[in-house]
Amino acid sequence: MAKLADVAKLAGVSVTTVSRVINNYGSLSEKTKTKVFAAMHTLNYQPNSVARSLQGKSSRLIGLIFPGVSNPFFGELVQTLENKLSALDYRVILCNSVNNADTERAYLRMLQANQVAGIITGTHNLTIREYEHVDAPIISFDRHLGDNIPIVSSDNYAGGKLATELLIKTGATCIVMISGANRPNSPTNLRVKGYEDSLQQADLPTHVLELPFSMSPTLKRVEIRQHLTTLKPDAVFCSDDLTAILVGDVAQELGLKIPEQLKLVGYDGTRLIQDYQPQLSTVVQPIGDLADLMIQLLRQRIKDNKVQLQAQYTLPVSLHTGASVLATKA
Amino acid sequence: MAKLADVAKLAGVSVTTVSRVINNYGSLSEKTKTKVFAAMHTLNYQPNSVARSLQGKSSRLIGLIFPGVSNPFFGELVQTLENKLSALDYRVILCNSVNNADTERAYLRMLQANQVAGIITGTHNLTIREYEHVDAPIISFDRHLGDNIPIVSSDNYAGGKLATELLIKTGATCIVMISGANRPNSPTNLRVKGYEDSLQQADLPTHVLELPFSMSPTLKRVEIRQHLTTLKPDAVFCSDDLTAILVGDVAQELGLKIPEQLKLVGYDGTRLIQDYQPQLSTVVQPIGDLADLMIQLLRQRIKDNKVQLQAQYTLPVSLHTGASVLATKA
DNA sequence: TTCAAATTGTCAAACGTTTATCAATTTTTG
DNA sequence: CAAAAATTGATAAACGTTTGACAATTTGAA
Numbered sequence: 001m002a003k004l005a006d007v008a009k010l011a012g013v014s015v016t017t018v019s020r021v022i023n024n025y026g027s028l029s030e031k032t033k034t035k036v037f038a039a040m041h042t043l044n045y046q047p048n049s050v051a052r053s054l055q056g057k058s059s060r061l062i063g064l065i066f067p068g069v070s071n072p073f074f075g076e077l078v079q080t081l082e083n084k085l086s087a088l089d090y091r092v093i094l095c096n097s098v099n100n101a102d103t104e105r106a107y108l109r110m111l112q113a114n115q116v117a118g119i120i121t122g123t124h125n126l127t128i129r130e131y132e133h134v135d136a137p138i139i140s141f142d143r144h145l146g147d148n149i150p151i152v153s154s155d156n157y158a159g160g161k162l163a164t165e166l167l168i169k170t171g172a173t174c175i176v177m178i179s180g181a182n183r184p185n186s187p188t189n190l191r192v193k194g195y196e197d198s199l200q201q202a203d204l205p206t207h208v209l210e211l212p213f214s215m216s217p218t219l220k221r222v223e224i225r226q227h228l229t230t231l232k233p234d235a236v237f238c239s240d241d242l243t244a245i246l247v248g249d250v251a252q253e254l255g256l257k258i259p260e261q262l263k264l265v266g267y268d269g270t271r272l273i274q275d276y277q278p279q280l281s282t283v284v285q286p287i288g289d290l291a292d293l294m295i296q297l298l299r300q301r302i303k304d305n306k307v308q309l310q311a312q313y314t315l316p317v318s319l320h321t322g323a324s325v326l327a328t329k330a
Numbered sequence: 331m332a333k334l335a336d337v338a339k340l341a342g343v344s345v346t347t348v349s350r351v352i353n354n355y356g357s358l359s360e361k362t363k364t365k366v367f368a369a370m371h372t373l374n375y376q377p378n379s380v381a382r383s384l385q386g387k388s389s390r391l392i393g394l395i396f397p398g399v400s401n402p403f404f405g406e407l408v409q410t411l412e413n414k415l416s417a418l419d420y421r422v423i424l425c426n427s428v429n430n431a432d433t434e435r436a437y438l439r440m441l442q443a444n445q446v447a448g449i450i451t452g453t454h455n456l457t458i459r460e461y462e463h464v465d466a467p468i469i470s471f472d473r474h475l476g477d478n479i480p481i482v483s484s485d486n487y488a489g490g491k492l493a494t495e496l497l498i499k500t501g502a503t504c505i506v507m508i509s510g511a512n513r514p515n516s517p518t519n520l521r522v523k524g525y526e527d528s529l530q531q532a533d534l535p536t537h538v539l540e541l542p543f544s545m546s547p548t549l550k551r552v553e554i555r556q557h558l559t560t561l562k563p564d565a566v567f568c569s570d571d572l573t574a575i576l577v578g579d580v581a582q583e584l585g586l587k588i589p590e591q592l593k594l595v596g597y598d599g600t601r602l603i604q605d606y607q608p609q610l611s612t613v614v615q616p617i618g619d620l621a622d623l624m625i626q627l628l629r630q631r632i633k634d635n636k637v638q639l640q641a642q643y644t645l646p647v648s649l650h651t652g653a654s655v656l657a658t659k660a
Numbered sequence: 661t662t663c664a665a666a667t668t669g670t671c672a673a674a675c676g677t678t679t680a681t682c683a684a685t686t687t688t689t690g
Numbered sequence: 691c692a693a694a695a696a697t698t699g700a701t702a703a704a705c706g707t708t709t710g711a712c713a714a715t716t717t718g719a720a
Contacts, residue, residue, distance in 0.1 A: 001442060001465065003706060014669050019708060026709095027666055029717095044463075046443040050389065051706035054380045054675045061444075064424075068409050070601065075405040079398050082426050086433075091440060094394075094424040096412050103416075110421060112331060113376040114391075133374075135331065217605040245606050271400065275547040276575050333676060344699045349678060356679095357696055359687090381676035384705045 002043035011039035022047060053115050062298070063111035063136075065095040065104060065121040072272045073240070073285070074122065077141070080291040081120060088295070090117070097123040099214070105130055112136060118298045121145070124186055124213075137301030139294045142187040150309045152294045156187050159283040159317040160194020163237045163265040166281065168202050170325055172235030172263050175199065176227060178247070179239040181212040188239045191267065195237060207231060217246060224250045234262060241266035241273045241282050248280070248324065264324040279323040289315050332373035341369035352377060383445050392628070393441035393466075395425040395434060395451040402602045403570070403615070404452065407471070410621040411450060418625070420447070427453040429544070435460055442466065448628045451475070454516055454543075467631030469624045472517040480639045482624045486517050489613040489647040490524020493567045493595040496611065498532050500655055502565030502593050505529065506557060508577070509569040511542040518569045521597065525567060537561060547576060554580045564592060571596035571603045571612055578610070578654065594654040609653040619645050 008015040013032060020026040021036040039045070053059035062085055069075040082092045093116065095107040104125055111119055112134060119134070122141030131138060131145040138145065142153040167175050177195045180188050192208060199206045209227055211220050224247055227233075238244040244266030248258060256262045266273070269284030293313055300307050338345040343362060350356040351366040369375070383389035392415055399405040412422045423446065425437040434455055441449055442464060449464070452471030461468060461475040468475065472483040497505050507525045510518045522538060529536045539557055541550050554577055557563075568574040574596030578588060586592045596603070599614025623643055630637050 004708095005706085015707090016670080016709085017668060020668090023708070027668090029667060032668080046439050048384075048445070048706055049443045050380055050384045050445045051675090052708075054378075054384050054677090054705085055707045055709090056675060057708075059380065061423075069399040069412075070402070070406045070409040072400070072402065072405075072602070075402075076400045078424070079400040079426055082399075082424055083428070086426070086437075091444065092424045093391075094408075094412055094422045096409055096416070098413070107416075109376050110379075113379045114421065115378070115380045242606060249606075272402070276572060276579075334678095335676085345677090346679085346700080347698060350698090353678070357698090359697060362698080378676055381705090382678075384675085384707090385677045385679090386705060387678075 001048070002045045003048065004045075007036065007039045007043055007045050010043060011035045058117045058302070059115045060090050061093055061114060061116045062090050063093045063095060063107070063114075063116045063119040063121075065097050065107055065111075065119065065123055066141075067099050067123055068096040069094070072242070072270045073268045073287075076270050076272070077122070077287050077291065080287050081295065084291055084295055088299075097125065099123060099125055101125045108134060118302050120294050120298060124183065135305075137298055137305055139298045139301070141290070141294065143185050147311070150297055150311060150313060152290060152297065152313045152315070153187055154285045154290060154315045154317045156190035156317075157194040159267060159285075160191035160237075161198045162194075162317065162319050163191075163267065163281075163283050164195045164198035166319065166321070166325060167235040167237060167263055167265060168198065168204070170259070170263060172233075173204055174207070174231070174233040175204065175235040175237060176207045176209060176231060176233040177237045177239070178209045178211055178224070178243055181210050191239050207233065211243065217242075220246050221250055225254070228254060228256070228262075235264070236262065237265045237267075239267050241268045241270065241277070241280060244280055244282070244324075245277060259323065259325050269318075269320050274320060277322075281322045281325040282320050284318045284320050286315050286317065331378070332375045333378065334375075337366065337369045337373055337375050340373060341365045388447045388632070389445045390420050391423055391444060391446045392420050393423045393425060393437070393444075393446045393449040393451075395427050395437055395449065395453055396471075397429050397453055398426040399424070402572070402600045403598045403617075406600050406602070407452070407617050407621065410617050411625065414621055414625055418629075427455065429453060429455060431455045438464060448632050450624050450628060454513070465635075467628055467635055469628045469631070471620070471624065473515050477641070480627055480641060480643060482620060482627065482643045482645070483517055484615040484620060484645045484647045486520035486647075487524040489597060489615075490521035490567075491528045492524075492647065492649050493521075493597065493611075493613050494525045494528035496649065496651070496655060497565040497567060497593055497595060498528065498534065500589070500593060502563075503534055504537070504561070504563040505534065505565040505567060506537045506539060506561060506563040507567045507569070508539045508541055508554070508573055511540050521569050537563065541573065547572075550576050551580055555584070558584060558586070558592075565594070566592065567595045567597075569597050571598045571600065571607070571610060574610055574612070574654075575607060589653065589655050599648075599650050604650060607652075610650075611652045611655040612650050614648045614650050616645050616647065 004015050004018055008018045018036050020028055021033055066074045066078055069078050085092055097104040104123055116136050118137045120139050138149050140149050140151045179192050196206050236247050244264055248264055251258055251262045258264055266280050266282040269282040297309055334345050334348055338348045348366050350358055351363055396404045396408055399408050415422055427434040434453055446466050448467045450469050468479050470479050470481045509522050526536050566577050574594055578594055581588055581592045588594055596610050596612040599612040
């Protein structure tokens with residue numbers, strides 16, 4: 001790899017001049033600029049960002065800590081973030097916390113050692129107060145990490161109400177909600193709250209089934225089957241689309257017609273689900289807007305770490321209505 | 331962030347000694363070691379990897395270039411790679427090439443500027459000969475990039491045969507294959523070859539429908555519907571699972587019973603598909619083994635860039651058989 | 661032509677770490 | 691107790707870049 005000195009030699013100028021061209025400061029004639037650019041081009045020169053970053057310039061590295069990209073929702077969110085960040089000339093260090101606190105701690109240390117310019121995190125571990133001592137700016141997705149760390153999320157409460165009210169409106173009276181495990185900081189708690197409030201308003205009973213995020217799909221099927229057969233609900237609202245797919249499957253195995261005998265609403269509304277399970281009604285999180293906002297806030301903090309930001313930013317959700325709720329023309 | 335000198339001062343030793351402890355060379359008494367470790371601990375010291383990497387140590391950064399993690403297959407592959415790499419104390423820079431040659435070029439430059447220790451790439455662009463001039467070791471997934479760049483893939487030809495023979499064995503006689511666009515270097519070409527050879531051996535006609543990777547699912551549905559209605563095949567083999575889901579959907583819309591009237595086999599066999607579409611028969615790529623092998627080869631090259639490796643490594647695929655091919659006990 | 665402004669160069673320090681060299685000190689061993 | 695061995699320290703150079711200070715040169719304008 002060519003270095004600054006090589007470019008200077010080829011262009012017949014000093015390293016200072018080349019640096020002035022690259023960093024665009026001091027006074028420079030057009031002639032030298034073109035000479036230098038030409039030399040950079042023929043040598044295929046690329047400033048060594050390690051050296052720059054050691055010297056004090058921004059590394060332009062952003063750490064992304066999420067449970068894992070194999071989950072469609074996080075996969076789409078991470079991909080969207082990466083696309084937008086890379087368009088802004090940032091690079092992404094990917095960290096799959098797999099919802100393990102130790103892993104997450106190790107990632108935080110590592111990111112600091114690598115001098116990242118900022119961090120966006122969306123893991124759902126609790127009690128990680130280590131975030132308070134990180135000097136890089138942090139933006140959190142959907143989870144409280146500390147008083148000075150802004151939370152960006154979509155409107156989980158409204159999402160819960162939206163889904164539940166849709167089910168009520170279409171005639172359901174026994175509506176089960178399947179949520180992840182009820183953990184202190186989990187964003188799904190608000191979805192449950194929305195569900196409960198809607199049902200209470202309509203004078204209908206609530207039935208919440210908690211299936212931990214980490215539970216295997218096979219076990220989830222067993223649990224779902226049991227609840228469908230014993231409780232015989234006429235609607236199920238799941239706090240994620242994948243679980244909703246399982247419910248749909250089990251219902252079919254039980255010979256329950258959807259939506260006639262069982263209405264179904266999921267949550268997240270990824271592109272994948274909308275494209276490949278369009279019949280599934282679901283609450284759609286605005287992934288693009290969420291990514292834009294997180295990046296915008298992070299850049300503000302990168303520019304000025306002391307800038308005052310809101311504690312919480314909430315973006316609206318929307319509803320995708322498919323045949324899992326309303327019978328279509330056969 | 332504490333630096334080496336701070337640790338030295340706190341431990342009451344010289345920076346040389348601290349560095350000797352960290353890098354484990356020279357002779358050291360247990361006593362000083364413990365003193366230094368204690369100081370590192372109380373200061374929460376973490377060596378600045380930017381400085382280390384500038385000095386000449388490995389950055390321990392690995393660049394991952396893939397079309398995008400929102401596709402379940404690549405999502406799972408990337409997540410698996412990241413998990414295994416991070417267990418080996420490597421960090422991952424994520425690059426979503428979105429199958430765009432310019433983007434990919436830019437990523438390559440960027441990765442070099444960041445002094446990555448190695449690169450694993452799995453994009454399907456053609457003619458990127460720039461890979462030849464990269465000094466970091468490269469391992470390619472499923473695609474030819476240059477004479478000295480090993481290709482790791484699963485056995486696409488065997489996969490094509492496996493799927494086709496399964497369909498023949500279960501009585502299909504008019505088997506359509508839906509593949510991605512036929513591009514020079516695409517791994518799916520071998521799957522098509524396996525399909526064609528199997529059918530030729532069985533004296534059955536071949537029907538290949540090419541639907542570009544980038545085509546929207548909605549358009550794909552239209553194409554699929556047209557082919558199902560005009561050709562009236564009794565089986566479809568798709569070169570990826572997502573397309574197979576579309577075929578299943580369209581078949582249901584057309585009132586075709588699966589597998590009685592239409593048998594269906596997909597390709598990739600991600601965890602996601604096996605968990606959430608278990609009825610879909612599919613050719614399973616060994617994602618874990620692929621990741622292990624790629625990492626193992628990359629580490630060999632990192633240790634010794636001149637080490638001779640095979641041009642091609644092929645891992646066996648397996649078959650997941652679900653109800654989309656064989657009717658189960660109702 | 662002359663002086664000011666603009667341009668370019670030289671030199672050096674800094675970022676945090678590694679590592680070599682050589683010297684100084686401490687510990688061990690016979 | 692002396693000599694050998696082990697341990698530790700002081701110093702400096704190096705990685706590639708940025709940037710400030712200041713000097714030297716060129717250019718342009720009056």
